[in-house]
Every structure is written in C-alpha cells, then in structure tokens.
Amino acid sequence: MTQATNTRLSNTSLARRAWAIRRHALLMAQVQGQGYIGQALGAADLLATSYFHAMTYRADDPEWEGRDRFYLSIGHYAIALYAALIEAGILPEDEIETYGMDESRMPMSGMAAYTPGMEITGGSLGHGLGIAVGAAMGLKRKANPAFVYNLLSDGELGEGSTWEAVMSAAQHGLDNLIAIVDFNDQQADGKTTQALARGSQSAQWQAFGWFAQEIDGNDLDALVSAFDAARNHRAPCPRVIICNTTMCKGIPFLEEREITHFVRVEADEWTKALAIHDANKPE
C-alpha cells in the first residue's frame, strides 16, 4: 500500500488542510442549518494536525490493523470528524449533502456502525477515554505499535468516568494513549470553567501521572510541537494535550456570538460565513 502513512506536511499545508476541514463542515452545517459548527470550526486545527501530521492510517482501508485509532467520544462533534475524514479521503466528498439525512452514513451524532473512520459510538459523554484505555491495553497485548487518540471535550471533564479512565491509564502505564482535550470553555448551559472544570487542567492531569501539555489549540505550530512531544515522550505514561480553542474560529461574526455551544445561524448567514472563509484561503 502506497498510502500507508501520513505525509509530513509543512505548516502551510496544514493550514490549508484545516481551512478545507472548516469548509467541509460549513457546507454540512448549511445542509441542516446545524448548530455544532462552532465546535467544528474550533477543532479544525487539532483535527488537521491529527490526520495530516500525527496519525498513521490508510484512507482506503479504515480498519487497517496498523492504523492509529482515533476515538471521538463527543458524538455531537461528528460534523467536525466527518469533515476531517472527507479531507483525509476516508469519506467521499460528495456525501456532504447527505449529512444528517435519513439513510445517510453521516448521522448528526457519531456512531461506529454508520461511518467508515468513526471508530466508536460517542454521544453519551465520558465513555471515549475508558474505551481508549481498553484499546491501548489490547494494542500492547498484541505488540501493535499504533497509538490510540481520544478527542474529548472540556465538558467531559465533569464526568466521573473520565477520571476513572485517567487513573486507569496511568496505573497501566499506557504510553500508547494520547488524549486531546478540546477546551473551548463552552458547554450546554454556559462556561465549562463555571461548572466543574476549574483550576489548571495540565496540573490536574500531571497529578494523576500523565504527561500533560497545554497549548493554544488554534496554533498549528504549537499543535505540531505538542503532538510530536506526545508521541516521542519517553516516560511510560499516558499523554494529554489540552487544546485551548476558540469556538467558531475563523468566522469572526460567529466567534462573537455569546452562546456558542449550539450556534444560532440565520439561513442567509451561511453564505456570508462561507464568503468570509473563502476569502481567507491559505496558500
């Protein structure tokens, strides 16, 4: 297989990938008038770094045994992952218009049985990291050098099960597990930092025995450095990258909306958002 590995692209190319992921997501959101576009725009940079810098996979064989596993526990981020899977060539671009439709392979909330590349069924929050713990154990048993990535949200830090998994991963020395926290400080009722996620996240994860990095999750250089450090870290412990992101990143008039967990976007605003986005296409 010639497509066996990711190609290490320059940051300029990553910027282009992130731009394309945002564009796929905007087009899907327009189909449904869907409000989780804020998360997709915010997470586009970390997804671009995952799929076009860090991860090994085969686009034509999403279940290839040697692939790095990417577990999305936040089901409502499906729109973001579909956009990344389309950009990675795992899903065909012409399915964008089916997003959220009856019989579509791309339901609103991510489910493993529906979509190639959607490894787990997310949506009930606080599940992904625990499943990743078991998969990381299983990969070690098989002497498979693949990594398990789990993208979780800051809201999931409120689930007790997340912390069971945090303790478990450290206890079992899972150095093949990389958690990515999308810290956008927004959950359904308001700010995450005014709910349960208080204090320094990196200090908390370090206290539990993790190699923790906290970065600007919309800075591609910082993302590349952090993913490299996570993969190359030598201590036998799990790794976490806490990515501070901005909801709706890249579309200023949406970034400024106060409630961004589920963004209200008027029908005519999608065209405006796409126009702004297209005007900012990177080289």
Next chain:
Amino acid sequence: MSEPPIPPNSRRLSKFKARKAPNQKQATSAMIASLDSEGRDTITAPFGNTLAELAEHRADIVGLSADLSKYTDLHVFAQAHPDRFYQMGMAEQVLMSAAAGLAREGFTPFATTYAVFAARRAYDFICMAIAEEALPVKICCALPGLTTGYGPSHQATEDLAIMRAMPGLTVLDPCDAIDTQQATRAIADHLGPVYMRLLRGQVPNVLGDYDYAFEIGKAKLLQDGTDVLFISSGIMTMRTLDAAKALARDGVSCAVLHSPTIKPLDKATILKQAAKGGRLVVAAENHSVTGGLGEAVAACLMQDGVTATFRQIGLPDEFLDAGALPTLHAQYGITVDAIAASVKTWLKE
C-alpha cells in the same frame, strides 16, 4: 412576609423498621456466602476454573475485575494467567469501557463485579460501549438476587429486569456448578455481549444427576409431570427440583423446565410445555417478580394465546431486609418448603 419554614426531615414515605427482639438462632450471613449449605456435592469455583482452562487454548480470553476478583472466582484465572488479568480497581465504569476497548482489538474480555454494581452503576457503559456495538464482552456477576444478607446495597433483585431491557444482550441465570461450567464455555464461543449471573465458591452440583446440557437460548425439561409445570432459572431450579420431590410424596406430579437463558427466552419450548394444558404453571426465580423470568414467561403465553393458570414465585417488589440467608429465603417464600406450600395452596384454589 417571611419565607415558609423548611419542613422537618421526616417527610419521606417509609419509616424505620420496628425493632424486633434479637434472634439468636441464625448466624449473620456472610456477604461472600456460597450456597454450599444446601448439603450437596459441590464443585469449587466452576467459573474461574473453567475460564482458566479455556484460556489455555484461547489467547483472546482476558479477564478484568473491579476489585472483586476474589469474590467472583476470577482470581483463579488471574493466578493461572497473570499477564491476562487486568485489575481495574474500584471503578466499574472504566471496567466496562476498557472491556469494550479490548473487545474492539479482538479480545474476548470477561469482566466481573457484583451484579448490583454492573446493573445499576455501569449500565450506560454496558449499553453504549458494549451492547450498542455488539462487542463480545462477557459480564459475569456474583451475588445474584437474594444470595447475600447484606441488604439492598448488595442484593441484585432487579438485575435481570434491567439487563433484559438492553437490546442485543444475552442474559443468563445458571442453576449450579455444571450449568456455570457449561455456560462459561458457551459464552466464550458466543460472538455477542453476555450478562451472566455467577455462583461462586463451593457451588452445588445438581444438574449432574440429570441428562442435561446447557445451550444458550434453550430451556430444558429436567423432569416431566402432570399437575404442575415449574419454569425456573438460577438457583430456583435447585429448589423447584426439590419441591417437586416433596410434592410427589403428597401425590402432586411436577414437571421442571429449566430456563437459564432469560434473554433470548426459549419461547418455543415454553409455549410447547405450557400449551399441554391441565397444569398449574409456576414461574420461579431468584429475582423480583417485576421484570424477570416470570413476567417474560407471562408475556410469552399471553402473546401466543396460551391460557394457563399462572403463578409466580420470586422476591417482592421492595427493598429487602438484611439478615441471615435462610431466614430471608423463608421470609420471602423461596425455600423448598415455601414453594411446596404455595403450590399446594394454589392447587386448591
């Protein structure tokens, strides 16, 4: 205008139990009690030993426990295959999630805890991480129904009702050591997720005296009879067999249909037996009368238009008392004597 006062803290429905004179006759039941008080031949740790033996030939079998390996007999497997045992700590949610993750990577995980903790605490994790994805995780849980005197915190009187409602999950309630051994082998081969009630420690050997083989999804007629048809699962099959012997001495002829698979229920066999007519049909289970084998059988008969006089032996729909097991079994009517007495009463109605 002042705020209305906060009412005193006594506004709950139930009251504390009335204090009774201490009963010196019964020793307190240990939580880890096995059922060797039945006075029968027993087999040691049938689940743990069978699993350890299976794993000799099956590299995919792994074991996980949430700090209860010693109390679910999984320690036998852990001692035989230490590198394949994962101590998950007192964390039932990640126990189930991690089992799902291992199953995703091609392993056949056996996850053990107490039935109450799996059914009540880890439900969402069994449901979404395991059952929804049809992963071959085997959830094996000790202390089913009323097999501990520790009170409601440890008495899984509603686990079958909870698990029966989960799509795609096979639900088993084996009777004895033979059933447990055979079911352990069967679920290891079964491709889907399974919830199995576990009998641990010194487990009676009862079905060894019968021409019996466990099969997932099959109810087996252990003995035939003309007056009563018992349909039972779990340890209640030991009791219905003994009750049938006691009733035979009084001229009452009882059939015993053992249905260790609660889901998918063997409707064909149950309907065939119940449709024979002229027999009192008695469902007996070590479980609440709500949502378990009894109601499953009743629904099965109703839906197929089979009419029979139907009665249930099971635990009441309430939080049970703490105490010694023999006392509690008598109190809730699931002893051999209580079963026989109930049947005689019902036959006179």
